[in-house]
Amino acid sequence: MSDILVSARGLEVHFPLRGGKGVLRAVDGVDLDIYRGETLGLVGESGCGKSTLGNALLRLVPPTAGTVTFDGTDLTALGRRAMREMRRRAGMVFQDPFASLDPRRTVAQTVSEPLEVHGLRSGRRERAARVGELLELVGLDPAVAGRYPHEFSGGQRQRVGIARALAGEPDFLVCDEAIASLDVSVQAQVLNLLRRLQRQLGLTLLFISHDLSAIRHISDRIAVMYLGRIVEIGPASAVGSTPQMPYTQALLSAVPVPHPELERTRQRIVLRGDVPSPAAVPSGCRFRTRCPAAFEPCPDVDPALQPVGTAPDHVAACHLHGVIGTPVDGRTAEDVSAAPVD
Numbered sequence: 001m002s003d004i005l006v007s008a009r010g011l012e013v014h015f016p017l018r019g020g021k022g023v024l025r026a027v028d029g030v031d032l033d034i035y036r037g038e039t040l041g042l043v044g045e046s047g048c049g050k051s052t053l054g055n056a057l058l059r060l061v062p063p064t065a066g067t068v069t070f071d072g073t074d075l076t077a078l079g080r081r082a083m084r085e086m087r088r089r090a091g092m093v094f095q096d097p098f099a100s101l102d103p104r105r106t107v108a109q110t111v112s113e114p115l116e117v118h119g120l121r122s123g124r125r126e127r128a129a130r131v132g133e134l135l136e137l138v139g140l141d142p143a144v145a146g147r148y149p150h151e152f153s154g155g156q157r158q159r160v161g162i163a164r165a166l167a168g169e170p171d172f173l174v175c176d177e178a179i180a181s182l183d184v185s186v187q188a189q190v191l192n193l194l195r196r197l198q199r200q201l202g203l204t205l206l207f208i209s210h211d212l213s214a215i216r217h218i219s220d221r222i223a224v225m226y227l228g229r230i231v232e233i234g235p236a237s238a239v240g241s242t243p244q245m246p247y248t249q250a251l252l253s254a255v256p257v258p259h260p261e262l263e264r265t266r267q268r269i270v271l272r273g274d275v276p277s278p279a280a281v282p283s284g285c286r287f288r289t290r291c292p293a294a295f296e297p298c299p300d301v302d303p304a305l306q307p308v309g310t311a312p313d314h315v316a317a318c319h320l321h322g323v324i325g326t327p328v329d330g331r332t333a334e335d336v337s338a339a340p341v342d
């Protein structure tokens, strides 16, 4: 049994632009392995392609190019029955629990639907018992099974959404901004619930968020996405404390430090300009138009992911770590991370 549960190679999801001229490169060449039993955090600014990548890994959007394998099986080659089994084994927790729950269905109906679809509990009584177990698992009183979504708070609704996602006994869950629409006070509770469930059930999680604090809290590894690509990935401790790619350094510099002394001296790297359109990706390094460290090879050569830092499995796509050229002013990655811009 391989340690890798989900794998993407050369994955592209391009959307045709209106008018038929050109394409929007939502996912633009992603190689990614997600290990069994880990939580991989996927972070990046709005529009960088996180949801599209998550959807493509679940085969909810078809790839334009590349492959996705789940537990060693190529998803493009699956027949209908195998696809249904894959849908049971890999699910999604959505951002907005209110929008994702049917207001006319009770919690019991919502949570038992996957049991019926996948034929997991045959009788009505067995299904009701399983719904009770699932509600308890996510910290809800089984007595709420007969209630409707509007009778719950946002945090409770998200717990119902998680119970439904767990009903098929999945191996893999994509949590796409699963705490983003919750009150700050409730976010930590749901985050801790996801972490507990991941450990208790041995789940593999792809936790998508634009919130680096949440990502650092829950992830074993962190992947950073920019304009359709993964530009840095590695153990959460390494990426979180010694980021090697200027984009990751800028993202992290914006996260408040829960230590008054350190917070006072925190130097924020303010990136210039806006994120370019994924319909007009810059040549060479796609981050070069905003990179405070860009140097001669950056407009011409697209950097590949390569080992960086000291942790094994920590890779980043940046010429500062490469063999191509040297920074014009002799800067190193460490110098760049130490020097605030603006």
Ligand SMILES: Nc1ncnc2c1ncn2[C@@H]1O[C@H](COP(=O)(O)OP(=O)(O)OP(=O)(O)O)[C@@H](O)[C@H]1O
Pocket: 015, 024, 025, 026, 044, 045, 046, 047, 048, 049, 050, 051, 052, 053, 210, 278
């Ligand atoms: N079905 C679609 N058709 C056309 N363009 C799309 C479609 N889905 C996503 N896009 C575009 O693809 C790009 C990536 O979108 P995506 O939703 O994956 O980003 P994201 O990182 O999840 O953003 P957010 O943090 O705001 O959720 C965006 O430019 C978006 O407008």
Ligand code: SF4
Pocket: 245, 246, 247, 285, 286, 287, 288, 289, 291, 292, 293, 294, 295, 298, 303, 317, 318, 319, 320
């Ligand atoms: S390759 Fe160049 S532009 Fe890209 S992140 Fe590294 S230094 Fe910046």
Ligand SMILES: [Mg+2]
Pocket: 050, 051, 052, 176, 177
């Ligand atoms: Mg999204």
